[in-house]
Amino acid sequence: MKNRKLFCNPICQLHGDRPLFGTHGLPVLDAPGGENLPAYHWNCFVFLLSIFVAMTNQIHKWSHTYFGIPSWVVLLQDLHVILPRRHHRIHHVAPHETYFCITTGWLNYPLELLQFWPFLERAIESAFACRPRSDDLRWAQKKA
Numbered sequence: 321m322k323n324r325k326l327f328c329n330p331i332c333q334l335h336g337d338r339p340l341f342g343t344h345g346l347p348v349l350d351a352p353g354g355e356n357l358p359a360y361h362w363n364c365f366v367f368l369l370s371i372f373v374a375m376t377n378q379i380h381k382w383s384h385t386y387f388g389i390p391s392w393v394v395l396l397q398d399l400h401v402i403l404p405r406r407h408h409r410i411h412h413v414a415p416h417e418t419y420f421c422i423t424t425g426w427l428n429y430p431l432e433l434l435q436f437w438p439f440l441e442r443a444i445e446s447a448f449a450c451r452p453r454s455d456d457l458r459w460a461q462k463k464a
Contacts (some may be wrong), residue, residue, distance in 0.1 A: 326378070353399070367384060372423050372424070373386065373423075375402075375423070376423045379402045379403055379423050379424075380403065380408075380422040380423070382397070382402070382403075382405075383402075383403040383404070383407075383408035383422070384405075384406050385405075386405065386410070400424070400425070400426070401424070402423070402424060403421075403422055403423060403424055403425045404425065407419070407425045408422070408425065410428075415453065416453065417437065417438075417441075417452070417453065417457070418432060419432070420437060
């Protein structure tokens with residue numbers, strides 16, 4: 321009961337006092353009469369981004385699952401709203417050095433054209449003296 325009060329009371333207080341709700345950094349998504357349309361668009365972007373970030377692990381798991389996933393997930397994959405299974409397979413072809421975007425996959429091709437991942441790997445290697453995927457064989461042998 322105590323935990324319920326700790327969680328529910330602040331939420332009830334925020335929702336009960338509308339001006340207080342908007343002053344705590346929580347996105348208020350309504351644009352009253354279009355007066356604050358840029359803030360509305362920004363808040364919508366942040367809201368959707370936070371949903372995608374929160375769902376990234378689940379979306380990645382679905383890209384590895386071929387049976388028993390809901391039909392609405394398959395539809396979202398087919399529409400490329402979330403990472404399609406066929407698209408994610410490219411990442412799992414040795415040497416596993418491409419297509420690292422695991423939420424939607426939308427940026428994989430542009431980042432490949434820009435050579436973003438090899439550049440990032442070189443920067444990390446020079447900064448930390450750590451070669452990417454140098455321990456892959458040892459990691460793979462632990463699983464066997």
